[in-house]
Amino acid sequence: MSNDDSHTLNIAYLGPEASFSHQAAIEVFSPSTNTLHPLPSFSAIFSAIQISTHDFAVIPIENSTNGSVVQVLDLLSQCGLDSSAQFPDIEVVAEYYLPVHHCLFVAQNSDSSSKEIRTIYTHPQVWGQCNRYLSAHFPPNQVERIDVGSTSAAAQLVSRETNGSNAAIASKLAGQRHNLVRLAENIEDEPGSNTTRFFVVRNRNSKHARTTGLEQYLSSRTGQSQRYKSLITFTIPHTKPGALADALAVFKQYHFNLTSIDTRPSRKRNWQYVFFVECEEADNGGTRGIHGEEGNLQRLLADLQRFTESLQHLGRFQDQLQREDGIQSKT
CATH class of the missing domain: 3.40.190.10 (Periplasmic binding protein-like II)
Structure with a gap:
């Protein structure tokens, strides 16, 4: 940009x-x-x-x-x-x-083949993303798996090795940056997904x-079909029956489609949770402009406040998923 x-x-x-x-x-x-x-x-x-x-x-x-x-x-x-x-x-x-595409790398001077690898380094989340490949070629009873802070740190670590028995799972960018030899690419379980x-x-x-001009930049990549998401966080009175149902019903009332809901402990008192809600306004077959959408959002927030203990609107941004996958959300 x-x-x-x-x-x-x-x-x-x-x-x-x-x-x-x-x-x-x-x-x-x-x-x-x-x-x-x-x-x-x-x-x-x-x-x-x-x-x-x-x-x-x-x-x-x-x-x-x-x-x-x-x-x-x-x-x-x-x-x-x-x-x-x-x-x-x-x-x-x-x-x-x-x-995200994962590759298997060894050091430039190691002259290693996959059969000689005895230790693999990568970020902890990567093991689950590459489970099929690793189970088939590097079962845990034969090859040690060591966690590191990031895939790029794994690549940097292996670039310093000389014994030929160590490998890293990392991105192509990390392999290029640390001058590694790529033995395999796209080893994630579902390439492209x-x-x-x-x-x-x-x-x-x-x-x-x-x-x-960040918004204009992303608009040019999205094309003419534009939807906006909002990220909203709130807490509710947990002792009140139906409090969460009342809060979520407000989104339906104002024609907002819930695209994501997550929770985390509030850390303010035990067993209180912060709800993270992402939502987008339904098209309803119309061509509502951005200012009209923002007005509807403000009405939603005002109504939602009646059913929550705390409420924060953390941002409004273009939905990029429909550009990537052609997905159109529906209520």
Whole structure:
């Protein structure tokens, strides 16, 4: 993405370099016109956006195989225009779907074949994503599996090895960055189906983050068919029978389709939960404009507040899934 002013954007992502988060950041924000910064943790990313040392951040929110990234959900529960929020100025402005493909790598100077591999390094989530391939070629009773912090860290570790018995499962980008030899590619269980969804977040008060044309950029990729999602978090009075049903009924009343529901402990009191709801407005065969949709959203939020203990609207952004898969949501 290019800027529409002279300001070079600072983009944060979960490091190290050559991770899938890095790849997503590259695809959303061109490194030729922006500066991409690897940060060591999700909490460091949220802090950097809150104090505006970075303009945007690209963070993984869920994987089609392994589900939600709970660390990110916990941080998002601390966002919103609330006096007690740790990150009150952070909002979600876009989503991005990155197809995930895993490769098996060995070091350039190892002269190793797959038959000689005795140890494989990768991120813990990858084992489940590549279970069929690993079970067929590297059963756990013959090959040791060692967890590392990221797939790019696995690639970096193997690049330093010389004994020829170690391998890494990582992305093509990581293999190229660390000059590795690729023994196999697309080893995930269902090639083409393993996808990670990322959120793009910003500080709502940042001048540069508000004038970059990100929405226009994504609009051009989506085409004429545009739907908008909203991310809403809320808590309910758990002792009141039907409290959750009452809250969810509001979405149907205002013709919003629930595309995702998740929960996390509130950490404010035991057995209280934060509900994360993503929703999009139903087309209903009409051509409602963006301002009309926003007005309907505000009415929904006002009504929803009657059935919740706390309520935060964390962002409104274009639905990119219909561009990727041609999916049209229906109520």
